[in-house]
Every structure is written in C-alpha cells, then in structure tokens.
Amino acid sequence: MQSSFRQSMTWLHTWAGLVFCWVLYFIFITGTVGYFDTEIDQWMQPELHRGKPVEAVKQVAIAEAWLTKHAPHADEWFIFPRNKRETLYLNARAFTKGKESIEQSFNAETGEPLAKARETGGGETLYRMHYVLHYIPGKIAYRLVGVMTFLMFLGLITGIIIHKKIFADFFTFRPRKFKRTWLDLHNLLSVTSLPFQLMITYSGLIFMLTTWMPMIGIASYGFDEAKIRAVFAEMQGDIHVTRSGTITKMLPMSHFVNAAAPVLDLNDVRHVKVKYPNDANAIVRVTINNQTIDRFRANMVFNAQDGSLIQQQLSDPIPPSVVSNTFLGLHEGLFAGIYLRWLYFISGLLGAGMIATGAIFWVAKRQDKIDASPNHFGYKLVNALNIGTIIGLPAAVGAYFLANRLLPIGMHARAEWEVHCMFIVWLLAIIHPGLRSSKQAWFEQTCIAAIILAAIPIVNAITTDRGLFNSLQQQDWVFVSVDLTAIIFAIICAGAAWVMHKRQGQGA
Amino acid sequence: MLLLMILAILIIACALLSLSMQRHFKQLLPKRTYQPNIGRALKCLGYLALFLAAYLITDNKGMGAGLSLFFGLFSLAALVVAISIPYLTKK
Secondary structure: OOOOHHHHHHHHHHHHHHHOHHHHHHHHHHHHHHHHHHHHHHHOOOOOOOOOOOOHHHHHHHHHHHHHHHOOOOOEEEEEOOOOOOOOOEEEEEEOOOOOOEEEEEOOOOOOEOOOOOOOOHHHHHHHHHHHOOOOOHHHHHHHHHHHHHHHHHHHHHHHHHOOOOOOOOOOOOOOOOHHHHHHHHHHHHHHOHHHHHHHHHHHHHHOHHHHOOHHHHHHHOOOHHHHHHHHHHHOOOOOOOOOOOEOOOOOHHHHHHHHOOOOOHHHEEEEEEEOOOEOOOEEEEEEOOOOOOOOOOEEEEEOOOOOEEEEEOOOOOHHHHHHHHHHHHHHOOOOOHHHHHHHHHHHHHHHHHHHHHHHHHHHHOHHHHHHOOOOHHHHHHHHHHHHHHOHHHHHHHHHHHHHHHOOOOOOOHHHHHHHHHHHHHHHHHHHHHHOOHHHHHHHHHHHHHHHHHHHHHHHHHHOOOOHHHHHHOOOHHHHHHHHHHHHHHHHHHHHHHHHHHHHHHOO | OHHHHHHHHHHHHHHHHHHOOHHHHHHHOOOOOOOHHHHHHHHHHHHHHHHHHHHHHHHHHOHHHHHHHHHHHHHHHHHHHHHHHHHHOOO
C-alpha cells in the first residue's frame, strides 16, 4: 500500500498511463488524422474531381432521375448532395428490405455518373480506427477503447493531482537535462492543452455511455432492443409511417428543396430522405449539416404528394440531449471551420505528444536500472514499444498513404491491403528496436519515417497528375495541404534525426 | 487575420504572465531586480490580455467556436512562450 494520497496517485498515474499508452497513442494519432478524413478521402481517390459547388436543387434532380429509373419503389431513398465538406460527391442510394442496397455517385456539375475510382480505405478507415481499432471485432474493440478512454481520463485526473505546482511551473521547460527535460515536456504539453485533453477524453466517454451503462435504456424499456431503438428514433424526431401499397406520383424533389430554402441553409444539405417513395404515404425529409456545436441537424418533413409541411425541427428540443450533444459535437469538431480544424489537429498531436513524452519519461526515470540490467525483458519491451510506436506509427501512417498510390489499381482487396501495409510497417518498427541499441533504433527509425513521409508528395507527383505543382496551379488546396503536411512532418523527422546524430557524435 | 491577432495577444499575455513569476523574470531580465509589485502588475496585465483575447474571439465567432478557438490558440501561445524562454536566455 502506498503511504500517502499523492504517492498512490503517482503510482496510479504511472501504471494506468503506461500499460495501454501505445494503444492510446494510436487512438490519438488516428483520431487526429481523422479530423481531415474527408480531405484524405479526396486525396486517396485522385481520379475523382470535385468540380465547382452546384445548387442543391439541381443536384437533387440528377439523383432523383437516377433513383426513379433504378429503384422507384424502394423503402428509402437517400440523396446526399455534394456539400461544403462532409459529402464530396453527389450520391444517390436506395434501400429495400431483403434486397441489396444500390447507389451511384455523380459529378454534381455535369450530372454524369462518376467512373469507378480506386478502391481505398481513405481517411474514413483511419478515422474509424480510433474507436474500433482494426482486426478485432467491432463490438469488442469499441468496449476496449471504452476501457482505455477511462484509463486516459484517470491518467488526466491523477496527473492534475500529482502535478504539485500547475501554475508556478506553467512555463517551466529546462532543455538538455535528460530526465528533467522529458518530465518538463510531458507537463508542458499536458498543462497547456489540458482543456482539450479533458474535453476529448470526457466526451469520448460520453460516446460510450449506453455501451457501458446499458441499464439506462433497459431500466425503462426492458431488454427489447427494437423497442429501445424505436424510443431513440422517436427522441430524434423520427416520424413513423407505413407503406399504404397505393402507388401515387410524388411532387418533384426540387419542390421540397425550394420549400425548405427560406428556413434551411441549402449550401450545406446533409441529405434528402424519402420514406416509401411513390407510395401514397410517402414523406420527404430535408436535413442540413450541423453547423453548430450542439450537433443538431435542422430538418423539415413534407408530405410527398401535396408538399404540405408535416414537421420542422430547427433546434434540439430536449435540454439534456443538448448538453450531451454539445460534448459529442466538441469531440467530433464537425462544426469547425478550416482554422479551428487545424487547431483540433494540433491539439490532438499535443495529446499524442503528452502520451509519448510520458512513456519516454518512464524509461528515462529508470535509465540507471536499465543500464545495470540491459537484458531485462520488461524494459526491453517498453523500449521497443516506445520506439516502434512513437516514431514507428507515424511512419506506418505514411506507409498507408504510400500504399494508396503504389498498390496496383485493380488489386483484389486493395483497401484492406493498404491497412495491412500500415500494420506491417508498425510491426516491423516494434521488432526493429529488439535488434539494435536504443539510440541506434531511435535514429534509424526517425530517418526511415522522414524518408517515408518525404516520399508521399514525390510518389503522388509521379503516379498521378495531381502532384504539388499541378495542385498549386489549380489552387486545389486539399491536395496541396496533404502534400505540404507530409513534407513538414518529413522535415521535422529529418531535423530530429540530425539532432540525434549530432548528440550521438558528442557522446551525449 | 483576426486569429493571427488573437494569437499575438495570447503570446503577449503568456509572456506577461511568465514575467510575473520571479523565476522567469530573473531568467529573462537578469539585470533587473524582481519586485512583488511589478510581479502583481505584470500578472494583472497578463490576465487582462487573456480576457481581451477571449472577449474578442467570442464576440466575433460566437461562444462555441470562439471558446474552442481560444483554447486551441492558447495552447499554441503558451507552448511558444515556454519553449522560447530557455533559448532566449541562453548565453
């Protein structure tokens, strides 16, 4: 038993932090990259061009024509117009119970169906990894991530308790003092970004609310999952309709979009959803993207035959749901414009840095013991996981981007192989430190990370016509940003490798 | 432009707050003697600059996005100041 409260908290901080820190680092890196998921999706399908923004009403007409031709009596139509950020290309989907769903994407400007692009996991796969990991069944992974989020929260709280002088040491950073420097950096990264770290972890826990506390629903509605789902749907303003079986012609979709125009911002339509199209009971819902922090998607529901307004929801009517959705909205950052999105990205990296410096400090603090017994399995394992994850994982993410450009276009299970490439590089990075001394492993992996990251814009320029210079000329800022970000991180890695080399030369 | 201005104000705020602490005051201005009154004045000015930045950004961008931007920019500003101090005072 630890003798004082603070000592117990230090023990808890050390071990709750260390045991899963590499997975938490993975969650932070993939989640952070995920703030640019749709931009990465775009970069990973260079065959597709977004073109200029087009009025929602024109786009909806294109999709409606296709749906009327291919699935006039489906259970549900979804039309996703190309919007500000979240939906890249106009897309039409039809769902029918017992049948496979059908969908088609279009060039919103010309109305032409989009040619099949390369199969890729895109930014979406990277983003999903931060809450369902990979290679593990989703439900189990989601619960595991829940436990780790809880440990992360515990780490933050215990960290605040054991940090004796948060305000007095707020700006303290003492470079070139080994142990002291790593602890200073760990404190500095944590304290300066503490509001973000607390928010992201606490809101992460709210996502897991009904997974880890299922009794919330069960207590009121029993174990009937369908019933609970129906209650949730009702809470979110779903209107229950049944198919009448009588075929009736609907008003054109443009009518509903025009009817919504005075109330909703049609530059950012999420989707137009039709329940039981061409049936006498059909209803049409026009929903716009959440542009506010509380994650609420304003929407209007119309009768499909006479166009009368059935329901209009412009704000969340349930106060507790506003509170929880504000946290979830803050976590997802979907409301964020481009500058705030970059700040989210930087804050996420600070979180990853906080975890990394904590893990490095764990080793630094025990350096004397490690030097005394260099073959101790525990120390070797922590060291290998530290190097292989802290620098190996960014290199592996770089490999994921490279795989997107280098794997044969028509390859079977191409998207899955992109991910395999990422994990193979990560695995090699974890094995490599076992074969080299710690200093050599850090240096070599940092060099490799720099090379992989620097290769991204080069390979992009060679294999596509959307290299950095072309993108600059065409003012295609998404492609420019991905290439430049890779270059910046390559320079940072090269700089770090240079510093390591210099210090090794000095024998420091 | 607004964001750059807010970032600049926040860097000034962090610089003032760090100067209000005896340790950093001695590091940055070794020839001057630290007096508690000067420390208090610097602290007040620092907090004033922080509140000014918070007011300007929430006034322009709304509470939700404004506060998110504020904390993001504050992290950056505090890091810039903290990491610069030892390098500014290096002889």
